Amino acid sequence: MTRELLKGNVAMAEAAIRAGVDAYFGYPITPQSELLEWMSKRMPEEGRAFLQAESEVAAINMVYGAACTGARVMTSTSGPGISLMAEGISYIAGTEVPAVIVDVMRGGPGLGNIAPSQGDYRQVIHGAGHGDFFPLVLAPASVQEAVDLISEAFDLAEKYRTVVFVVADGSIGQMMEPVTLPPMRERKRARPEWAVGGAKGRAPRRLTSLYLKPEVEERVNLRILRRWREAEAHEVRYRGYHLDDAAYVVIGFGTAGRVALSAVRAARSEGIRVGLFRPVSLRPFPTQAIRQLASQAKAFLVVEMNGGQMLEDVQAAAQGQVPIRFYGRMGGMVPFPDEVLAEIKALAAAPPSPADDPRGRWLAQMAQA
Amino acid sequence: MTVSAPSKPRRKLKLVYQKPEALTDKATHYCPGCTHGVAHRLVAEVIDEMGIRERAIGIAPVGCAVLAYDYFELDGVEAAHGRAPAMATGIKRVLPDSVVFTYQGDGDLASIGMAEIMHAAARGERITVIFINNAIYGMTGGQMAPTTLPQQVTTSSPRGRDVVTQGYPIRMAEILATLDGVAYSVRRSMHDPANIRKAKKAIRLAFEAQVRGLGFAMVELLSTCPTNWRMSPIEAMHWVRDHMVPAYPLGDYKVDAALKKLRV
Amino acid sequence: MPAKGWVEIDEALCKGCELCVAYCPVSVLALDTNRLTPQGYHPAALVEDACTGCNVCAVVCPEAAITVYREVIPRRHATTV
Numbered sequence: 214m215t216r217e218l219l220k221g222n223v224a225m226a227e228a229a230i231r232a233g234v235d236a237y238f239g240y241p242i243t244p245q246s247e248l249l250e251w252m253s254k255r256m257p258e259e260g261r262a263f264l265q266a267e268s269e270v271a272a273i274n275m276v277y278g279a280a281c282t283g284a285r286v287m288t289s290t291s292g293p294g295i296s297l298m299a300e301g302i303s304y305i306a307g308t309e310v311p312a313v314i315v316d317v318m319r320g321g322p323g324l325g326n327i328a329p330s331q332g333d334y335r336q337v338i339h340g341a342g343h344g345d346f347f348p349l350v351l352a353p354a355s356v357q358e359a360v361d362l363i364s365e366a367f368d369l370a371e372k373y374r375t376v377v378f379v380v381a382d383g384s385i386g387q388m389m390e391p392v393t394l395p396p397m398r399e400r401k402r403a404r405p406e407w408a409v410g411g412a413k414g415r416a417p418r419r420l421t422s423l424y425l426k427p428e429v430e431e432r433v434n435l436r437i438l439r440r441w442r443e444a445e446a447h448e449v450r451y452r453g454y455h456l457d458d459a460a461y462v463v464i465g466f467g468t469a470g471r472v473a474l475s476a477v478r479a480a481r482s483e484g485i486r487v488g489l490f491r492p493v494s495l496r497p498f499p500t501q502a503i504r505q506l507a508s509q510a511k512a513f514l515v516v517e518m519n520g521g522q523m524l525e526d527v528q529a530a531a532q533g534q535v536p537i538r539f540y541g542r543m544g545g546m547v548p549f550p551d552e553v554l555a556e557i558k559a560l561a562a563a564p565p566s567p568a569d570d571p572r573g574r575w576l577a578q579m580a581q582a
Numbered sequence: 583m584t585v586s587a588p589s590k591p592r593r594k595l596k597l598v599y600q601k602p603e604a605l606t607d608k609a610t611h612y613c614p615g616c617t618h619g620v621a622h623r624l625v626a627e628v629i630d631e632m633g634i635r636e637r638a639i640g641i642a643p644v645g646c647a648v649l650a651y652d653y654f655e656l657d658g659v660e661a662a663h664g665r666a667p668a669m670a671t672g673i674k675r676v677l678p679d680s681v682v683f684t685y686q687g688d689g690d691l692a693s694i695g696m697a698e699i700m701h702a703a704a705r706g707e708r709i710t711v712i713f714i715n716n717a718i719y720g721m722t723g724g725q726m727a728p729t730t731l732p733q734q735v736t737t738s739s740p741r742g743r744d745v746v747t748q749g750y751p752i753r754m755a756e757i758l759a760t761l762d763g764v765a766y767s768v769r770r771s772m773h774d775p776a777n778i779r780k781a782k783k784a785i786r787l788a789f790e791a792q793v794r795g796l797g798f799a800m801v802e803l804l805s806t807c808p809t810n811w812r813m814s815p816i817e818a819m820h821w822v823r824d825h826m827v828p829a830y831p832l833g834d835y836k837v838d839a840a841l842k843k844l845r846v
Numbered sequence: 847m848p849a850k851g852w853v854e855i856d857e858a859l860c861k862g863c864e865l866c867v868a869y870c871p872v873s874v875l876a877l878d879t880n881r882l883t884p885q886g887y888h889p890a891a892l893v894e895d896a897c898t899g900c901n902v903c904a905v906v907c908p909e910a911a912i913t914v915y916r917e918v919i920p921r922r923h924a925t926t927v
Contacts, residue, residue: 236676262675266668267701274665274698278641278672281659286672304662409657409673411680413636419651421642421660588874588895591850595915598851599904607858609885610909615863619908626910775869775905808863815863 216393221356222247222386225315228363230255233400235284236262238275243327244383245317248289269294273301280310281420283408285367289315292333295341302376303342307422311370315379317386320545328545329383331467334522337378338496345434347441348376350495354471356390364395373444384468450493451502459488461560462506464527465516466492473516476553485561500530507531512564514556517541521572536564539571602626604635606655615815617772617805621714622653624782628789638681639673641666645687646720664695667702670709683710688729689719692752703798706763710788711800716807724810728752731829755802759835765797767836771804773822786846796838804830849917851899855890859911862887866903872896
C-alpha cells in the first residue's frame, strides 16, 4: 500500500469513495469545505451522485431520500450545519434508514469561529434531533484513523439502520498527514429488503417516521432502542496507551486525546506512571472500560476542547470511584502538550479529592490565567 | 329521500370507469367532499395510463396528505414538512430511471418548503410536483396559509387576512415559471367536472415532462377544504370558482415545446 | 334512444359528500338516507332510470367510489338511432 500525504477533509472524502458511497449531498461550510470540493470532482468521475444543495436542511433531506433507496449516502458539515440538519437526522433515525454524517467541529455557539473545537459533543451524541434515538458517533484522532472510521461508518450505519457520525475536530479536517487509503470497494448492488425503488413484481414499500398510534410508535421506539443496545454491546471502540501500570489516567478524544498522548509520553519520561485512554466511539461510550480504570487508578484527568461535555459521561462511568481533574480549552483554542503535561504533574503532586468539583476548579484556574 | 331501485339495463354493459389500480383499497381519512381525493385519483389514473406504477415513488408531505403513501399502490416515503422536493432529489439522483413525484399542500410547499421547491425547480430536477392549493392549513385546524386570500377569515386571521400586517398570497405557478429549470408550470382547478378533466391532462403532461427528461414539472391544483372553510362540499366547489379562480388565474405559465406537441 | 348507463357505488368508500348528486346532468343520484356506510355516512345511490353512463359522477368523486357502465348498443340499433 502506498502512503500519500493528504489533508484530513480530502482523505475522508476519498475514503468514502473507496468505501462505495453512492451519493453525496452537502453545503459549503468551513472547516469541512474541502470534503465537498473533493466530492464535486471525484463523484462524477466515478459516475456517482454529487450535489451541492441549497442549504444543510436540503442536503440532509436529499441524504434521507437517497437513504430510503438503500444507497450508501453521506453528507459533511460543521456545527452550525448540524443544527440545521437536526430535523432531517431525526427523520432518518425515525425511518430507520442508514446515513453517514461527518461533522468537522468548529468554535461555537452561534457563528463562533472556524478554529478547531469539540463543542458539538453533546449535540452529536444525542443525534441533534428530536425524539428517542441513538446515533453512533466515532471520533478520530488522526487523518489515518479518520479514513479508517469513514469506511467502518457505512457498514455500521447499514448494520444498525441508523445515523453514524464521524466527528473530527477542525484540526483533523485541516491537517495534512501521510495516510494509506483502502482499496476501492465494490459498490453494493443488491437493494435491502426494506428499500424503496419501484414496486416491480412485489408489494409496495412505504418508508415513514409517522406512527399515529402511540402503541405502534412505542413498538418502533423499542425496536430502535433494542438495536441500539446491540450496538452498545458490540461497537464500543477506544484506544489505551501506557495503561498497564498507570496510576493516573488521562482521558481525551480526537485532537485533545492526541495532544494528551504527547504529554503522557513526556510525563512518563519524567517518571510519572500515567497513561492515556482515548474513546473512539463517543456513542456507544466506553463506560465499562472507564469504570474498570476508575477502580484501579489513583486519579483521572479529562482533557477536552470544550467546557467539559464528555467529563460528565466520564463522571457517570467512574461512579465516584476515583477523583477527577478537568482541563479544557474552548472557543477554538487547542491545548499545547506542555499545558497538559503541567496538568498531569499537578494531578500526580496533589490528586483532587473525590468531593471536588472538576469544572469549578478548572474555571477558577482559567480565571487566574 | 325514499329510494326507488332503478332497473339495471338488460343489454350487455361495458365498463366505462373504475377505480385506478394505482390506488389502494383503503378508505381515505379525508373529510367528505375534500378534493384531495380527486387529486389522488387523477394522479393514479395518469400513472395507470402511462404504465409507470412499478417505477413510481411518491413522496407525501406534512399536512392533510401526510398519509398519501397509504393510498397509492406504489412505493412511497414520507417527508419532513416542506422537504419533499429535497427528498425527491435524493431519490431521483440515485435512481434516475424511477418516476418520482411529490404531493404537497400550500403550507408545505409555499411556506416552510419554499427554499426546497425553488431550488429543485431551478436545478431542473426531473421530478413531478402536485401542488394542492386550498388557501388554508387543513390538518392543523384552518390557520392562515401563504395562499390565503386577502380578507379571508381563518383561525389565525380571525378578522380576515390583513395584507398590511399579514402580507399577500403567493402565486407559485407564476413564480416557478420564471425559472429556467422548469419544463412545465401550470395552474388548474378541481371545482367542477370540466376543470377536473383539464387538471388530469395537466397531471399527465407533468409526468410526461419527467419521463421525457425535460425538466422540473409542477401542477398547481385549486382545491377545496369544506371543513375549515365551514361550507358544504358543493358550496366549497362554488367558492373555488367564485373566489379562488379570480385570485389564482388558471393557465399555462410555462410549457416546454416538446410537451406542447403531445396529444394526451 | 341513447344508451343506458349504470353505476355502482362502493359503500366502503363513499362519504356521502353529494358532489356526484350535485353534478349529475340527469339527476339520477341521491343520498340513500335509509342506509349507513361502514364509515357512518348515507351513501349515494342510483335512484332513477335515466342514467346515461356519462361518467361525470366518477370524475367528481373524491373517493374513487363509483364504477360506471354503459350499455353496448348492437350495431344494427346504432345505425338506426
